[in-house]
Amino acid sequence: MRDFQINGRSATYAANGMCATSHPLAAKVAVQMLEAGGNAVDAAIAGAVLLGICEPQMTGIGGDCFVLLTPAGEDRVIALNGSGRAPAGLDAAQIRAKGLSTVPLGGPEAVTIPGAIDAFCKLSKDYGKLGLKAALAPAIHYAEAGVPVAPRVAFDWAQAVDALQGTARDQYLLNGKAPVAGQMFRAPGQAEVLRRIGLEGRAGFYEGEIAEDMVAALTAAGGVHTMDDFANCRADYTDPVTGGYGGLDLWEHPPNGQGATAILMLNILKHFEIAGMDPFGAQRAHIEAEAAKLAYDTRNRLIADPDHTHRLAHMLSADTAAKLAGLIDPKRAMPADLPGAEAVHKDTIYITVVDKDRMCVSLIYSVFHSFGSGIASDKFGVLFQNRGAGFTLEEGHINEAKGGKRPMHTIIPAMLMKDGKPHMPFGVMGGQYQPNGHARFVTNLTDFGMDVQEAIDAPRSFAEGLDLKVERGYSDAVRAELSEMGHNVSIPDGPIGGGQAIELRDDGVLVGGSDPRKDGCALGY
Secondary structure, eight states: OOOOOOOOOOEEEEESOEEEEEOOOOOOOHHHHHHOOOOOHHHHHHHHHHHHHSSTTTTOOOEEEEEEEEOOOOOOEEEEEEOOOOOTTTTTHHTTTTSSSOOTTSSSSGGGOHHHHHHHHHHHHOOOOOOOHHHHHHHHHHHHHHOOOOOOHHHHHTGGGGGTTHHHHHHHSSHHHHHHHHEEEHHHHHHHHHHHHHTTHHHHHHHHHHHHHHHHHHHTTOOOOOOOHTOOOOOOOOOOOOETTTTTEEEETTTTBSSSHHHHHHHHHSOOOOGSSOOTSSSHHHHHHHHHHHHHHHHHOOOOSTTTTOHHHHHHHHHHHHHHHHHTTTTTTOOOTSOOOOOOOOEEEEEEEOOOOOOEEEEEESSTTTTTSSOOTTTTTOOOGGGGGGGGOOOOTTOOOOOOOOOOOOOOOOEETTTEEEEEEEEEESSHHHHHHHHHHHHHHHTTOOOOOOOOHHEEEETTEEEEEEESSSOOOOHHHHHHHTEEOOSSSSOOEEEEEEEETTTOOEEEEEEETTEEEEEEE
């Protein structure tokens, strides 16, 4: 039990249904969808699409999503990959010929076809109850009426102003400036897009006037995108991957998602007595940082488009984890540049919903960097992701940028199973941090017995690039000890990620947690 004299929040308890996400309005709308007779899929779509209006720097209809779900009364985990592909005409050689060594974050080369809308359409048709038109109605209303900008959203928005370019500056700035907390943000063009999707399904987005508007904007920016690229976009059901830790089974998306990285990290951590360490001490942070360096280095070499990933079994094997664990010195940091990812970001939304029949949805949805590519379509204001920055330009690499390929993806929803039954859909946002965040969350639950809210609240650290970033929730003494071990310790400018989770207790009660690093909450009924 938490100390009620210390700042914090309690976990949320409910008996019927629950949503946990990063903005309270989206959580409210999702719960209202459940109360109106919808199921977890209806509620998750309603909340997620609304988050594109509440948190436009994080996500939107020009982005991608991944979904894990367990149908009501079933114990199987279904994975839906809603990530788009590079346009057919993209070629890494042409980008290299411009003298570039990485995909430019704000260029059309980084814009992959938005995959989330096709995923939402497919998810609603296959598993929803009320239909797509009903699920999109709340977002349409708030896109027209407006939403007051929340404090964390305003903080992020101000930092990302320079990412916006061209018409996007008119559509996502107020009088040329980032809105402050409490100012109203409206997106009437997106309301019209959503209205057409509700009436016409995926064709309302990937064909016709809206697709023409998107292709025109990308062509004007120098992109090679075509109407055929949009028309051919399809979300795919895939086989999730899984690994065990502390009596729980962690289910993740396969490549092109990086979920296997979280499983590898936990497999490495099994070789250390994490439970015997101070949960907020230097030793745990050190071992976790070293495991992350090795797991992320493996990720960068092995994960790519699923048609190009051929060593997934090696990444998930216990032998691989054992060999990597043997490289860790419990007292000394290894070189700090191993993660070396192509693109670092911290901008994502996550939503999880459990309904009265105990269908569970774990959904993550993003435009990659803050405001994505910064490019928006002229008429409807669709802001494009820059997910193509997840490609490498290294010639011959499995993740080399190429037309028709999906890039390595950082956003990963998760699902914990216990004794073969759905136990906890959860997600930890923060771009690169997500596999590390999944591993830490699971060890917080299992090794340290934290409840769902405590496990989210707990301070975080992350070996990112040349630094070991350590949140202010850690003591100065811990930072000093980590420095003595050879880590280049820094305090990040903002919080490390965010997170939400819902536990399905054995007695039928739902327990939700939502990260105070964001503006959201867990709500139930």
